[in-house]
Amino acid sequence: MAAIERALAARADVEEARVNLTLRRISVRPAHGSTSLKGILSELERIGHPATLIDAADLSLESGDRTAQALLRAVAVAGFGAMNVMLLSVAVWSGATGTTRDTFHLISALISVPIVAYAARFFFISAWGAVRNGRMNMDVPIALAIALAMALSLFETSRGGEEVFFDAAVTLTFFLLIGRYLDYRMRDRARSAMTGLARLAVRGAVEVGPAGDLREIAVDQVVPGMRLRIAAGERIPVDVRIVAGATDLDRALVTGEACPVSVGVGDEVEAGALNLTGPLDAVALRPVRESFLARMMQMLTTAEAGRGRYVRIADRAARLYAPLIHLLALVTFAGWMMATDDWQRSAFVAISVLIVTCPCALALAVPVAHVVAAGRLMADGILMKDGSALERLANADRVVWDKTGTLTTGIPGLVSLPELDEASRTAVAALASRSAHPAARCIASRFEGAVEPLEAVTELPGFGVAAVIGGRRARLGRASWVAEIASDRAEGDGPAFAFEGGCMLRFPLEERLRDGAAEAVEDLARMRLPSEILSGDAAAVVARVAGRLEVEETLSEMSPADKVARLEALRKRGVRALMVGDGMNDTAALATAHVSMSPASASEAGRAAADLVFLRDDLRAVPLALSVARRTGRIVRQNFGLAILYNCVAVPLAVAGLVTPLIAAIAMSASSVAVVANSLRLSRRRTAPATAPESLLGEALA
Template sequence: MKILESSYKELPDKEDQFSIFADQDADDGYSLTLSIENIHCASCVQRVEMALKEHKEVLSARVNMSTERLTYSWKGAKSFGDFLANKVIDLGYGLKPFGESIEGNSKGQEKTLLRCLAVAGFAMGNLMMISIGLWSEEVEFMGVATQDFLHWISVIIALPAIIYSGRPFFFSSINALKKRHANMDVPISLAIILASMMSLFETINHGEHIYFDSAVMLLFFLLIGRYLDIRAKGKAKESAKALLAKLHGTATVLLHGKRHNIPIRDIKEGMTILIAPGESIPVDGVVLKGVSEVDMSLITGETIPNLVNKGDAVFAGTINIASAFQLTASKASQESLLGEIVTLMERSERSKSRFVRIADKAASIYTPAVHVMALLTFLGWLVFGQTWQLALLNAVTVLIITCPCALGLAVPVAQVLAGSRLFKSGILLKSGDALEKLAGIDTVILDKTGTLTLGRPELIDKDYKESHLQIAASLAVNSKHPLSQAISMAYSGELLGVNNIEEFPGYGIQAFVGDNEVKLGRRQWCGNENDKETDEIELWLSINNEKMCFKFIDVLRKDAKDTVKYFQNVGYKVILLSGDSNKIVSNIAKKVGITDYYGEVSPIDKCEYIEKLKKKGSKILMVGDGLNDAPSLSLADVSMSPSSAIDITQNTADIVFQGIVLRPIIKTIVVAKQAKKIIIENFMLAIFYNMIAIPFAVLGYVTPLIAAIAMSSSSLVVILNSFRLNGKGIR
């Protein structure tokens, strides 16, 4: 079996068995999808991709950092895939068959971080109480024996906690150094280890000052930020899993006159597939037999189901909502529109992962600078004839006083407070860098159905008799069609008794009310054979050939116009992209004041449009709710989705907001700008502190106690500054 069966396979015991999961492509090449571990940044992605592309046999290599998935294809022997996989392993990255292990790994990481967080929190609380006792009494009053006793209690509490809770940072640092680059975890790990070793040295030698409390406090706060990042990645993996489930299920096909359930991946062009009511269509195809209605909202965003007859095209991922029909597969599952959406999302995520966060930029400069400063301090004191113990003490003091507590806390504390503030307003941040990106946007792209509108039809035309509405509602309650449900909601009175109810899929409902034959449905089916269908949303009622029309609109969110006006007033370019007809899109755009709009846009077209804007330097916020929006949500610099959106879209979006209004988008932008400002202020405060403190530490004028107090004070200043995010100005 091929790659999609890898979910049910065990991890290969030998390094040469990855190729058994490879899938043979149409051009006689092979492709392989694996779960990749230890991918932490954009440079990791580039490193893996470039290492594979060095070989001329490799046709493509893609790493999705959010889903931790590696996909590569090649020409030549199937076993060559094992050579390529082992090359990635040699770089220090773990590989597994892509499948159910993804969810288990993510959950395992979350549990590990929570345990580390709990241990660090317990240790921090106890060490702080001990520190208060140590700092509140002078040694001559406390006594050396008492001081030593408290120091050893601190050792017993701190060292196991640091060893256990610091693992995520220590392992990250080791992996980074193996790959010959440094991340923010390197100076953090070094400072924690040296501060701990110096504290242990001081304890053994009956010294006066130890710094375990500062080291554990730093670990505690950083673990909070790391846990939130892992949670965000987990959501992205859920999105991938949900999409892949649509491609990896089973379908009923007719083979030699008999029904067979086969994996969707094994469907070939020309096969006949049976689609039952309520089923999702597995592949793109053409209706061979039967009449039904298909919900296209996941693909096109259109609210109203489409009538399909023999010869009409249908697409993978859409849902049959009326009667059973047969279709002839026109494409294999991997080549279907849904398959293209999966591919687009993967490509978009790779593009998105190139973003370099402020913290990473700071780490690239700060890390080597601190290490060089400490080394020069150590060498300088040796050159001037001092003992190695004093030289090491001053070097460690430099590392302690420059311990990246303030820098390390500058981003996560601000993000946690901003996220908490937004969460109280029904806004969920799912991406660690969403606020940084949102603060820099200049273009807003909006979907229509479910975003500017509520995604549900509402009866608007009052040119009908109440008795007609009563009759229509009496029939409509027997149908699940969206327009029938809108009729039912519009009428709150007593319903009439109906007989001989019969629903004709794709056309409407027929019944008898008393002695009158009544039809409720499409224009032509109700007797207007000579009239053409219009772009308006309408439903016709025929009572003994007496005809009347009910008209509907997709309800605008009540603050849609004000939200668009806000975007325009602050200088954003506002664009409307929708899969609905040009006429409907034009009407909505005019109502809300958008001059740049496009209708009948496919998911691929949306991505191409966004790519063109990004090449011109635009920073894009995309807001959408349907499956057709998922690739463009991934491709945009930052994305938002209402909580009414489908699960796949919510998992793809960086931010999810609740409610039936769009004001949360404005609030999030305001908070994002304030958060970015405060993060930059935090970095400036940390830099200013280091500019003052480092010279004193290098010259030996700072005792370890003062260094610890100064380090803690700088962290406290950063935390207090971040609490401004709870100010009234952004409520």
């Protein structure tokens, strides 16, 4: 990853390059004015990493299956060779001498050479590509160790020597391939969230022509405004608006809920939703590259691209690995030569040192954990836009909430209806139905039946609705405005209604809390994260919501600049704030905060500024994301602990000559698999987050 990114970053036509290890993909942002990728592809070819352009909408990962199959075939071939060479070695170990021993050595060579050439080609090709371009990678010492073991054995066979290592070389290749295959499959499981999304991607769509004729087209040919036909049992190809038909949809991809949702004309539906019961005609809203499903894919592909503190540590360690381990092997060889004057024994120990060191566990410590965590969050409807966001979220120590649209739904609820006679009831229903104001809609929803016709209807923005009903003027809206025609002024909150010369009636409203708001604040408090509310609303309104949520700290009548200033002040105090907001006015605050989250119902700008986006309306997604982030941090530290502990134990044993190449291969592969398996624990659901700190060694041993 580091070699590719450094090589591309050095080019004038590249502004930024990021490598995704798990998905084996490179995202390149060309420099301003550059349109050709030919030079970039040539550079990747030169440094030994040939690349192929892929369509951004192409979600398939089929090449991974071919690699896994090739590795499995190599494992089978190496296993077959190892069994046969071991059988021949038994005779030599049993005391065969002279011509019999030399014959068995020769047969072992005839079996081992083609098998090692075929099965170990993964290591040889990778190592040669690195060395040819003046670099080192983790396969260089492995390839060197296997080649040295084979070369020593062929030399001894040619001169009739007593000791050969064909059995060790072939069995070494066998166990190294087992480790490589298991590591590959477990990383494939780690990206299961991505492959799950890939299976939801629709490859084609059915266009409805002007005359009603149907034509099948590729999904990347769909353009906004095109009319599409979606049959029952098919998935929605792109984001659409329904123009004909009604059906039930499985929107579990979006909401995480398994219950079907009924939709009809005028409803907007996201790409990837499953049409369950009836055919639909719909108009495409966005091309496939900009669809909901594509945006989810893009968020997942960046899951391990963040450059947090742990990633930088791993990068530095991996950069030092190759020169240090080759120098250590050389020093080990020289030391054993001086001590024993036995070059074969010295080479054998040096081979073990080359094999036993394991940089892959260190390299996998962060990215695999981040990819598994991203899949775990996505299963609960939380999308992560940057892998470093997990690290920042785990370090958050305070939650700053926007109120309207975040803690509350932004839609008022009517607390109670005043006592109304029939004339007033009819008048209120008629006036409320004439306005699009949220408060008027809330009042209108409490009345059913026919609406009486009105005369001289007028709506004054900021005041309310007025009309003539039965020859009398009537108003519904702001209390001070309604009081101008009423005989009195009723105390209380909320909109008011009155006939001219009649008594004023009040309709008390209160904001509805978003689902899970109280539970989220309570859960965060248990996780030692205090909450505060920043809102542009009046102090009394903010205080009522804070009282219902038991939030003590509030700041009201805050402008967007005030919110940014507050977050900057918290940062200067050393507070790492998690900002949760949704509106256009929260965009700057979301970008300023240490880490930020936004609901899917937020404005486009708000979603773009946030580090994480949760798709459900339930605010319990916030403590859930924090819990997963903290678990991910612990898993990463455990992975580092495992890798360090392994190398601290294995390398001295190998230098002391207590580890054979075969045992070294098993141990090295096992350490990589252990790191990946430890990361996969993140996919397990837990009911409550653990908050007690654990020591690094305790976590590693656990």
